[in-house]
Structure formats: structure tokens, C-alpha cells
Amino acid sequence: MVEVRYDSVTKRYENGFEAVKDLNLEIKDGEFLVLLGPSGCGKSTTLRMLAGLEDVSEGSIMIDGAKVTDLPPGARGLGMVFQSYALYPHMTIAENLSFGLRMVKGEGRLADDEIVKRVQETAKLMELEDQLDKKPKQLSGGQRQRVALGRGLIRQPKVLLMDEPLSNLDAELRHQMRTEIRRLHETLGTTTVYVTHDQIEAMTLADRIAILDEGELQQHGAPLDVYNNPSNDFVKGFLCKHIDEIVETANNLFPKE
Amino acid sequence: MKSLSQRWYEPQEITTLRLWLPIAVGVNLLLSSIEWIREDWLSLQLSLLGAFALGVLWLVLPDGEHSWKRDVAMGKAGAVLIIGIIHYASGMQMLIDVWSTLWLTGPAAIALWWLSSPVISAWAKGTLSTQGAERGLARNKVMAPRLGAVGSHIMLMHAVFIVLLPVFWILDVAMSPGNILGGDIGVSDWTGEHFSKMLDGDSSFWIWLRNSLVVSLGTTVMGLALAVPAAYAFSRFKFGGREASMFAFLLVQMFPGIIILVPYFLVMKTLGLLNTSLGLILAYSVTALPLCVWMLKGFFDTVPRELEEAALLDGCNQFQVFWKVVLPLSLPAVAVTALFSFLAAWNEYLLALTFNTSNDMYTLPVGLASLISSTGQAWGDFAAASLLVSIPVVILFIVFQKFLIQGLSAGSVKG
Ligand SMILES: Nc1ncnc2c1ncn2[C@@H]1O[C@H](COP(=O)(O)OP(=O)(O)O)[C@@H](O)[C@H]1O
Ligand SMILES: [Mg+2]
Numbered sequence: 155m156v157e158v159r160y161d162s163v164t165k166r167y168e169n170g171f172e173a174v175k176d177l178n179l180e181i182k183d184g185e186f187l188v189l190l191g192p193s194g195c196g197k198s199t200t201l202r203m204l205a206g207l208e209d210v211s212e213g214s215i216m217i218d219g220a221k222v223t224d225l226p227p228g229a230r231g232l233g234m235v236f237q238s239y240a241l242y243p244h245m246t247i248a249e250n251l252s253f254g255l256r257m258v259k260g261e262g263r264l265a266d267d268e269i270v271k272r273v274q275e276t277a278k279l280m281e282l283e284d285q286l287d288k289k290p291k292q293l294s295g296g297q298r299q300r301v302a303l304g305r306g307l308i309r310q311p312k313v314l315l316m317d318e319p320l321s322n323l324d325a326e327l328r329h330q331m332r333t334e335i336r337r338l339h340e341t342l343g344t345t346t347v348y349v350t351h352d353q354i355e356a357m358t359l360a361d362r363i364a365i366l367d368e369g370e371l372q373q374h375g376a377p378l379d380v381y382n383n384p385s386n387d388f389v390k391g392f393l394c395k396h397i398d399e400i401v402e403t404a405n406n407l408f409p410k411e
Numbered sequence: 412m413k414s415l416s417q418r419w420y421e422p423q424e425i426t427t428l429r430l431w432l433p434i435a436v437g438v439n440l441l442l443s444s445i446e447w448i449r450e451d452w453l454s455l456q457l458s459l460l461g462a463f464a465l466g467v468l469w470l471v472l473p474d475g476e477h478s479w480k481r482d483v484a485m486g487k488a489g490a491v492l493i494i495g496i497i498h499y500a501s502g503m504q505m506l507i508d509v510w511s512t513l514w515l516t517g518p519a520a521i522a523l524w525w526l527s528s529p530v531i532s533a534w535a536k537g538t539l540s541t542q543g544a545e546r547g548l549a550r551n552k553v554m555a556p557r558l559g560a561v562g563s564h565i566m567l568m569h570a571v572f573i574v575l576l577p578v579f580w581i582l583d584v585a586m587s588p589g590n591i592l593g594g595d596i597g598v599s600d601w602t603g604e605h606f607s608k609m610l611d612g613d614s615s616f617w618i619w620l621r622n623s624l625v626v627s628l629g630t631t632v633m634g635l636a637l638a639v640p641a642a643y644a645f646s647r648f649k650f651g652g653r654e655a656s657m658f659a660f661l662l663v664q665m666f667p668g669i670i671i672l673v674p675y676f677l678v679m680k681t682l683g684l685l686n687t688s689l690g691l692i693l694a695y696s697v698t699a700l701p702l703c704v705w706m707l708k709g710f711f712d713t714v715p716r717e718l719e720e721a722a723l724l725d726g727c728n729q730f731q732v733f734w735k736v737v738l739p740l741s742l743p744a745v746a747v748t749a750l751f752s753f754l755a756a757w758n759e760y761l762l763a764l765t766f767n768t769s770n771d772m773y774t775l776p777v778g779l780a781s782l783i784s785s786t787g788q789a790w791g792d793f794a795a796a797s798l799l800v801s802i803p804v805v806i807l808f809i810v811f812q813k814f815l816i817q818g819l820s821a822g823s824v825k826g
Binding site for chain 1: 715717718720721722723724725726727728731735736739740
């Protein structure tokens, strides 16, 4: 039963700026939660606090009922996909995938043949079987994205974190990967927190969306619920109006009899 | 009315001549000054005359409108060719004479050849058709890189020659019998006596070499052990006094090394490190530290932070992040820094001379200098030894060449 909880979490940067203000949010087991909001609203900060890459100024974060606020990133059992992919340039794809497994010490450590097997499985899942001996530089953008996803998933994380993972891809690939990510989620059922500023991406991927603005949680709920019952003007403007405009443009372009 | 192609077309040959004739004039003027020093008056006159004629040729290069220019240019090129041939016929004494004639006859012959070609003469007279001009433009595209390559190779050959000249000279001294400096280059009968004397089993050279190796390798290891962690900390962590110490590192670079010679000496004396390799290792590491730290920090700054964050999530601690991700990516920069520290220690003279005063603690530079003492000046031995000393440096550069280029063009890490 993996469950993530933000308890009155506030993030204050060194310069005194409050990027996240008194956030209370629960992410349920197996849920795909999308953090949505305009650029600079604090989405990445929210995600990075969960990852352990930023300190929490006030409040606490629980994963699975355990307080992780002060645990190092590697101890939290998370996988993360970065916007720039952040693959290790000096390692082959296989090494990139297995790096996290090899870093495990003690009882959780897998045997070497076990690791190889896991890499094979992940490569199969991500359709990377032929790329394992290449270096990241030799792969296309879409393939790198798959490696990044595979690296996030290979440790069978409690929660998978993604920060705008598709924003470096072209429109065609972005669409393809969006479908892929949703398919993976359906297959594996990993609890996922996904950050984006793209309303359509959020609507199509999410089980639940949480909308942020200026560090404050505006509204959260199932995509259609939020769309149908916006709770304030910001959500109305940022989500509903934006989607209506897209729909209208599409209808004007392709008029129906 | 001229077509677009006709208006834009200028044969690549003419463009090339326009670029290279001034260079040829410059070289000939340079040569004439050498001939002046050598008091070779005939050559001097011929060189000056040739330079002048080449200059005129440059002025009257055809422009595609005035057809008379081509005829005058051909005449001038012919004149230069004749001057060059007279120069050649007036007697070749040294390599430099052949070379200087080539800088006259070469450009002249090429200019004559090109100016007489049908396309260029048609263009020079302004009678080239539109199709001809279009074909010419296409040909220019092909010729430009080729002529450029020839030109840059000519320049590179000159550069290599200038760089190697002193080496040949030293080689000549090293292989001439007796311990004299000067005399004619390459004339006397060659001998290996100086080399065999230096490489002899009980020659001091081996002691100096050992000392130099100990000091240089020690400096490299010590310097890196200090500079790498320091640079990483400066690049990644915020701590009190960070800016101030970075600045202090720059500041100490502003003082000439000789200022700290006396304080250094007193410190070494107090610590009992005079006449030891360790003393030099410490001094060199400290001296090289600021530059090494700045170089490495510059490179570490280019390693994307997200890479380190990914490693953190993969379960690394701070040290493992550095060891397994940042350091392997920074190898080129580390290699450059290592090479730099090594060379600085290998070549250093002043501190080594001051600190280590007994022959069995000399490093190579000090040992070499001791060959040229007030009592006896063994130039031949000195030349042989200095060639031997350069060998490791040359080998290091060849081995590290690839790294050097990567390491100096920082920011080659892409995720
Ligand atoms: N290290 C930092 N120091 C100060 N302010 C920061 C820092 N990182 C981010 N911020 C600010 O916090 C706000 C939220 O940033 P972020 O979470 O990255 O936004 P986004 O929603 O675009 O991901 C922004 O206004 C940003 O300028
Ligand atoms: Mg962001």
C-alpha cells in the first residue's frame, strides 16, 4: 500500500522566496497524479522535495506511512525521469539501466545474473533490446527518453517521478510517448507523480490532477471533475478556458456538417 | 546588361591571388632584411625588386572589366619569374636561398598559369557568357576549399619549420664533436659522444632524471589530490568564504614567483626540507594549485546538475556521485591539469636551484645548467642532455593530444 502524503509542506528558498505554501496533498496507491500549473508555480519544487533533492522547510512528507522528510534521495525507493533525460554519457545503455541496482548495498542487493536479467526485462519492456551496448549519444531523442524511463522503473520504485519528461521531444514523438507512459502505468500500476504545464498532457494522462498556482494548491480531482467544476477563477482560466479554446479552434478548422 | 552570375562571378584563382600576393610580398621583404644582415647585396636587390613587382601585380589583378589589366598583370608576373630565375642563377649557397627564390618564382608561375587560362582571360576581358559565369561559380565552390587547404598547408609547413629550426640547431650542436657552440650547421662529421657520455652508467644524468621524475610525478599526484576535491567543492557547494578564497587564488597569481623565493626558502629551511624532493613537491603543488583549481572548476561547472541528481536517486552518496559520475566525465580536464602540473614541475628552475644545492638532489634543469659553469662550458653535453630531457615531454603531448583538445574546449559533456 504505497501512499504519498504532503503534510502542510512549505518550501522557502535561501533568498526567502516561498515556492510552495502549506501544501496538503495525498497520492493514493497506484494512482497517476499530474501536477499542473503555469511555469514557475512550484511544480518542480513540489516534486523535488518528494525526491529528496530539495529540503523541506516546514511540514513533512510521508511515503507508505513512513516519514521520509530527512532521508537521502537514494533511500526513499523512488525512480525519477528528468527533463534532460540525464543519462550518464560515459556508460552504455545497459550500464545506465543497471547503475541504480548496482548501487544497492546489503540485503536488497541483487546477484549479478539477477541484475542482467532485470536489465533484459526492462529493455524488452522499453523496446531497447538492440541498444544495450550503445552510448546515450548514439540514440535518438525518443530512445533516450525510453532509457530514462527504464532507468526510473528498473528498481521497481514505490513512486515514479517525472518532471516534464516530454518537453524535449517533437510533437509526433511526444504523442507517442504519452500513450506509452499511460500504457506502462496501466501494466505496472506504479504510483506516479507527473509534472507538466501542458493542459492536454495532464487531461489525457492523469487519474487525478492537482493544479498549482504561485505555490498554492488550487484544486485537485479527476480531470473531468475539475474541468466541469472549476473551484475558482484561476482554474477556470488556466484549464477550462484553455481547453475550450483548443476545442473551438479544432472545430473551426474541421467544421462538422 | 550583365546577368546576376556575370556580375557576381570572380574566378577563385583571382580571389586566391588577391589574398596571397600580399603575403608573398611580405615574405620577400622579410627575406630581403635577412639578406641585408648577411650583406648579400645582389640577393637583396633582387628580393626588393621582386617584392615590388609582386606588389604591382597585385594592384593590376584583373577585375573583369578592364581588359588591359590582364595584359599588364601577365607582363608583371613574367618579370617576377625572370627576377626569380636570375636570383637562382646568381648562385645558391644555402637552403634559405632556394626558399627565397621559390617565394618569387612560385607565385609568378602560378599567376602566369592562371591568367593565361581561357576562362580567366575571357572573364578578364568581360566576354564571359552567362552560362560560363554560372559554370565558374559552381567551379569556385569546388576550388575554394582545395586552394584553401593548399594555402593553409604552406603556412603550416612554415610554422613547423620555424618551430623545428632551434631543435635542428641543438641537434647539430649535440652531434658535433667538441664542446663548442656555433660553427657551421650540419657540416662537420657527426658523433654520438655527447649522448653516450650523458647516458653513461655513472653519469649524473641518471640521478637528475630520477630526481626530476620523483618531483614531477609527486607534484602531479599531490597537485591533483588537492586540486580535484577543491575544484569540485568550489563548483558545487556553497560555503562561507567561497568567493573570497576563489579570489585569493587569483590574487596570488599576480605576484611574480621570485617575490616568495626568500620566504619559501626560510620555510623550507625551518622544516628541514632543503635538499629533499619532498620540499620541491610541496612548493610546486602549492604554486600550481590556483590554476589547476580554476581549470577544473570551469570544467566541473559544465557537468549538468541533473546528472548528479539522477545519481543521487540511483542511491549514490555525495562521494559516489563525484567518483562514479563527475570524475569519469571530467577525465579530459583532469588529464590536462595533470599534464600541466607535470610540465610545470619538470621545467621549473629557480626554486629547484635555490632549495636543492647538492649535485645528488639536482633536478634536470638545474643539472643541465650546471654543465655550463664558469669553469667549463660543455655545450655539446648540454645540447645532448636537453634533447633527452625533451623526449618525455614530447611523448606526453602525443599521448595526451586528444585529451588536451577536449579538456581545453570545456563543456563537452552532453546528457
Ligand atoms: N534555488 C532557488 N532559489 C530561489 N528561488 C527558486 C529556486 N529554484 C526555484 N525558485 C523559484 O521558485 C519558483 C518555483 O520554481 P519551480 O518549482 O521550478 O517552478 P515550475 O513550476 O516551473 O517547475 C519559481 O518562481 C522559481 O523562480
Ligand atoms: Mg519545472
